[in-house]
Amino acid sequence: MSEAIVHTHDDAHHHDDHHGPEKGFKRWLFTTNHKDIGTLYLTFSLIMLFIGGIMALIIRVELFEPGKVIVNPEFFNQMTTMHGLIMVFGVIMPAMAGLANWMIPMMIGAPDMALPRLNNWSFWLLPFAFTMLMSTQLMSGPAPDFGWTFYAPLSTLYGPKSTDFFIFSIHMMGASSIMAALNIVVTIFNMRAPGMTWFKLPMFVWSWLVTAFLLLAVMPVLAGCVTMMLMDRHFHTSFFNAAGGGDPLLFQHVFWFFGHPEVYILILPGFGVMSEIIPTFARKTLFGYHAMVYATVLIAIVGFLVWMHHMFTTGAPYSAQLYFMYATMLVAVPTGIKVFNWVATLFKGSITFETPMLFALGFLVMFTIGGFSGLMLSLVPADYQYRDSYFVVAHFHYVLVSGSLFTIIAAVYFWLPKWTGRMYSERLGHLHFWLSVIGMNLAFLPMHFLGLAGMPRRIPDYPLQYTDFNQWCTVGAFIFGFAQLIFLYIIIKSCFSKSKPDVSDRVWEDAKGLEWTIPSPAPYHTFETAPIIK
Amino acid sequence: MHYIGRISLFVCLILFAIAGFATPGINMPVGVSPISKQIYDLHMACFWICCVIGTLTFGVLFYSLFKFRKSKGAKAAHFHQHIGIEILWTVIPFLILVGLAIPATIVLKKIHNTDESALTVKVTGYQWKWKYEYLDQGVSFFSTLATNQDQINNKTPKNEWFLLEVDKPMVIPVKTKVKILVTADDVIHAWWVPELGVKQDGIPGFINENWIYAEHPGIYRGQCGELCGMNHGFMPIVVEAVSQEDFKQWVQNHQSASAVDNTNSYKTFTREELVTLGKVEYEKSCAMCHQNTGEGVPPTFPALKRSRVVTGPATANIKFVSQGVPGTAMQAFGDQLDDKTLAVIITYTRQAWGNDKLTEKHKQSIVVQPIDVKNARLSKK
Numbered sequence: 001m002s003e004a005i006v007h008t009h010d011d012a013h014h015h016d017d018h019h020g021p022e023k024g025f026k027r028w029l030f031t032t033n034h035k036d037i038g039t040l041y042l043t044f045s046l047i048m049l050f051i052g053g054i055m056a057l058i059i060r061v062e063l064f065e066p067g068k069v070i071v072n073p074e075f076f077n078q079m080t081t082m083h084g085l086i087m088v089f090g091v092i093m094p095a096m097a098g099l100a101n102w103m104i105p106m107m108i109g110a111p112d113m114a115l116p117r118l119n120n121w122s123f124w125l126l127p128f129a130f131t132m133l134m135s136t137q138l139m140s141g142p143a144p145d146f147g148w149t150f151y152a153p154l155s156t157l158y159g160p161k162s163t164d165f166f167i168f169s170i171h172m173m174g175a176s177s178i179m180a181a182l183n184i185v186v187t188i189f190n191m192r193a194p195g196m197t198w199f200k201l202p203m204f205v206w207s208w209l210v211t212a213f214l215l216l217a218v219m220p221v222l223a224g225c226v227t228m229m230l231m232d233r234h235f236h237t238s239f240f241n242a243a244g245g246g247d248p249l250l251f252q253h254v255f256w257f258f259g260h261p262e263v264y265i266l267i268l269p270g271f272g273v274m275s276e277i278i279p280t281f282a283r284k285t286l287f288g289y290h291a292m293v294y295a296t297v298l299i300a301i302v303g304f305l306v307w308m309h310h311m312f313t314t315g316a317p318y319s320a321q322l323y324f325m326y327a328t329m330l331v332a333v334p335t336g337i338k339v340f341n342w343v344a345t346l347f348k349g350s351i352t353f354e355t356p357m358l359f360a361l362g363f364l365v366m367f368t369i370g371g372f373s374g375l376m377l378s379l380v381p382a383d384y385q386y387r388d389s390y391f392v393v394a395h396f397h398y399v400l401v402s403g404s405l406f407t408i409i410a411a412v413y414f415w416l417p418k419w420t421g422r423m424y425s426e427r428l429g430h431l432h433f434w435l436s437v438i439g440m441n442l443a444f445l446p447m448h449f450l451g452l453a454g455m456p457r458r459i460p461d462y463p464l465q466y467t468d469f470n471q472w473c474t475v476g477a478f479i480f481g482f483a484q485l486i487f488l489y490i491i492i493k494s495c496f497s498k499s500k501p502d503v504s505d506r507v508w509e510d511a512k513g514l515e516w517t518i519p520s521p522a523p524y525h526t527f528e529t530a531p532i533i534k
Numbered sequence: 535m536h537y538i539g540r541i542s543l544f545v546c547l548i549l550f551a552i553a554g555f556a557t558p559g560i561n562m563p564v565g566v567s568p569i570s571k572q573i574y575d576l577h578m579a580c581f582w583i584c585c586v587i588g589t590l591t592f593g594v595l596f597y598s599l600f601k602f603r604k605s606k607g608a609k610a611a612h613f614h615q616h617i618g619i620e621i622l623w624t625v626i627p628f629l630i631l632v633g634l635a636i637p638a639t640i641v642l643k644k645i646h647n648t649d650e651s652a653l654t655v656k657v658t659g660y661q662w663k664w665k666y667e668y669l670d671q672g673v674s675f676f677s678t679l680a681t682n683q684d685q686i687n688n689k690t691p692k693n694e695w696f697l698l699e700v701d702k703p704m705v706i707p708v709k710t711k712v713k714i715l716v717t718a719d720d721v722i723h724a725w726w727v728p729e730l731g732v733k734q735d736g737i738p739g740f741i742n743e744n745w746i747y748a749e750h751p752g753i754y755r756g757q758c759g760e761l762c763g764m765n766h767g768f769m770p771i772v773v774e775a776v777s778q779e780d781f782k783q784w785v786q787n788h789q790s791a792s793a794v795d796n797t798n799s800y801k802t803f804t805r806e807e808l809v810t811l812g813k814v815e816y817e818k819s820c821a822m823c824h825q826n827t828g829e830g831v832p833p834t835f836p837a838l839k840r841s842r843v844v845t846g847p848a849t850a851n852i853k854f855v856s857q858g859v860p861g862t863a864m865q866a867f868g869d870q871l872d873d874k875t876l877a878v879i880i881t882y883t884r885q886a887w888g889n890d891k892l893t894e895k896h897k898q899s900i901v902v903q904p905i906d907v908k909n910a911r912l913s914k915k
Contacts, residue, residue: 022583036885066696067685067686067688067692067694067698068688072765072766072831073767074764074831074834077761077766079625126776132748140833141834142834146761151722151760151761153720153721153722154721154722154762157721158720160834171835208737233651242738242739242740243739246739247739248722248738248739248740282610283604284610284614285612285614287598287614287615288614288615288616289615290615291615309623310680313734314735314737315734315737315740315742315743318642322639322642325638325642330631332627332631336624337620337623340623344596344616345614346598346599346607347594348598349602349603349611350602350609351599351602351603351604352603352604352605359721364595365592372587375584375634376584379576382562382577384573384582384732384733384734385562385577387635387724387733388726388733388759388761410738416813449560449561450560452561452728453560453561453562454563454756454757455757456726456757456758456767458761459757461697461765461768463696463697463698464694464696497691
């Protein structure tokens with residue numbers, strides 16, 4: 001466990017200057033350094049966060065009032081589609097991959113990732129994939145407008161021409177994710193420092209290991225899904241076309257067989273981050289480390305067996321609905337264990353409230369609320385009312401914004417001083433946190449009520465009785481969006497400031513783990529000689 | 535001390551959430567069917583269970599955040615596991631889940647029981663309207679949005695039931711178990727009326743069964759629940775529950791009305807009559823895509839203004855509208871609208887937005903009579 005880690009080498013002093021990075025753009029284009037690639041992933045994710053965020057704000061402006069406000073329904077659908085795709089594949093996944101690249105080698109005492117060239121390629125696929133995806137906005141004819149779930153036959157027989165670009169970019173993102181996941185698995189299996197046994201691995205590393213297996217298992221399924229779409233669109237197959245003997249529901253089965261593990265891919269690394277941050281600022285060892293590991297593995301396994309709970313209203317037979325309801329409810333048990341363990345870690349700790357901790361606590365409360373609405377959604381009869389309403393939108397924004405996104409933000413605040421050697425302003429960090437929390441809740445809490453009152457999701461215009469809550473949502477969304485500009489400022493200042501590094505190696509008073517034994521900022525090469533863990 | 539303010543903000547948010555759920559109008563409707571009531575009870579039971587678990591968990595959390603602060607001199611304890619409590623918080627949630635699963639299973643069984651229904655209605659989703667077929671009564675009609683484009687474009691004040699009103703509601707008798715068979719013609723739609731407690735996807739190639747039951751007469755409104763393209767937000771559902779006698783009367787009226795429609799095919803109308811009626815029908819059936827201005831939303835929904843088809847030969851125009859264009863959103867309206875409606879719409883589009891000048895220039899007739907449509911249909915066969 002982490003406190004048992006003893007650091008034996010401080011190899012930062014051994015390495016030579018000529019091992020440093022190349023100059024100029026070549027450094028970033030050709031880099032095989034895990035820290036550079038981590039930075040690339042995180043930068044890419046940050047840019048995409050603002051692009052996806054602007055799309056969200058366009059959606060919210062259109063929904064500020066009943067009647068047409070700024071965009072027509074067709075463009076509105078393009079915005080919901082692109083917002084979802086960008087946030088899932090362009091923000092959360094690359095950010096988690098960036099954190100993995102930066103931190104996993106430093107946490108397990110490895111000099112780099114196991115497959116550095118593959119690492120370079122898996123990053124550089126992404127900007128091209130997303131450029132292609134977003135270029136559909138500039139094409140004549142609509143951009144993809146069938147929602148991020150791209151259900152057939154809306155996306156196949158009825159999909160716009162640009163759908164083919166969408167399919168190709170999904171393929172590229174999938175290839176990127178598979179390679180990144182493969183790299184992470186190989187690194188964790190083979191490159192742990194001597195003495196770093198499985199049950200000494202930091203929780204972040206454990207969580208990413210499980211996530212990487214999920215990625216390896218389901219990204220090929222997504223690739224198969226979009227390939228079948230491509231065949232249906234151009235090669236006269238009828239996988240999803242009922243008129244040709246195919247089955248539109250097959251699409252949903254294949255998609256959600258990918259899609260459900262995908263939501264755990266988005267959240268599990270965040271769980272890992274929480275298990276690093278909460279003990280640090282509670283100054284107390286993580287409660288129930290073994291239970292946390294088992295719970296993570298269990299969530300991943302059960303995550304494969306619940307996909308049809310996204311399809312309860314599709315005419316699923318009684319027996320299938322029952323099985324998927326019970327299995328889905330079961331996910332609440334290991335998730336509950338994790339929440340209880342974090343609370344128990346805080347209990348009788350010695351707590352301080354630095355910005356990473358604030359975001360971690362925000363996560364803990366609001367993710368749990370998202371978990372509660374998830375439990376409600378698992379009940380099939382009630383799901384007949386919740387499905388495809390704003391209740392679902394509220395649910396997945398609670399688990400993805402105050403879940404995944406908050407954990408990423410917390411991780412950035414937590415490790416930024418280690419990356420740049422400079423402490424951020426706590427005052428601005430706190431402001432960022434409180435504006436985010438207020439904005440986030442104002443934006444998404446009323447969506448529960450809208451959904452329960454009967455407002456379907458993905459509509460560009462709505463009946464009059466939903467006006468008040470929608471206006472709150474829009475105001476909240478703008479507060480949340482504005483708050484992220486503070487985040488941007490903090491990051492830019494920390495990265496580009498000319499001031500001298502001002503933090504110690506350990507940075508936080510009670511930080512444990514190998515990454516805190518190397519200097520701040522972390523040198524270009526670390527652990528060229530493996531530390532020995534006792 | 536200033537943390538107290540911040541933490542009380544969290545508490546306020548949670549209280550606000552609870553208050554929200556407890557206030558009528560923004561919670562799930564109790565509804566008017568036995569199923570919707572049981573769903574509501576299940577929903578509220580689960581909600582209160584979540585509240586209790588939330589209160590306990592957040593209670594311990596906030597207690598810890600207040601009590602064990604470094605600034606108050608708290609020293610960290612050293613425990614990091616306790617088998618007993620870990621088993622406890624695995625087993626207790628499991629038992630709670632079993633407690634929730636039992637009523638859910640029972641209600642679900644009732645939802646699946648479509649036996650002993652007195653009436654069967656087939657519901658078909660189209661882009662972007664619903665078709666209702668009363669299989670034993672021989673009544674069949676399309677139900678489209680009645681809110682006009684001007685309200686959507688903020689040119690006129692909005693009705694009370696803006697976007698929740700249709701030209702012809704689905705009518706059902708009260709206190710009768712009505713089986714619905716839900717399917718779709720093009721893409722996936724979902725037929726959802728919250729107060730009846732039913733949401734059922736309509737999927738091309740599948741027929742999904744469910745049932746509805748209204749305990750009281752009234753008008754129950756809903757919307758399409760599955761993204762189905764551009765006008766997904768503009769295909770509401772209105773169900774009118776009436777007494778048994780009124781329902782019988784409604785069925786009879788409908789049957790005689792369809793006989794009148796047939797005779798309409800042989801009537802001749804003046805150009806003014808056609809155009810006046812055509813404007814109304816156009817705005818109902820066509821304007822969602824081609825817009826009131828006839829300018830469409832190119833390239834998906836082409837402009838009708840100055841269109842070659844609309845200003846070209848009438849027979850080709852009729853064929854285009856009645857047979858649709860496969861692989862596009864242009865449906866085969868011949869299956870949906872009667873001869874007269876098609877004739878008035880086509881006449882309207884051939885004379886509106888300055889098309890009349892072009893049509894005359896092309897030496898084509900502007901006026902299309904119902905009989906022309908009928909003949910075009912016959913010649914197709």
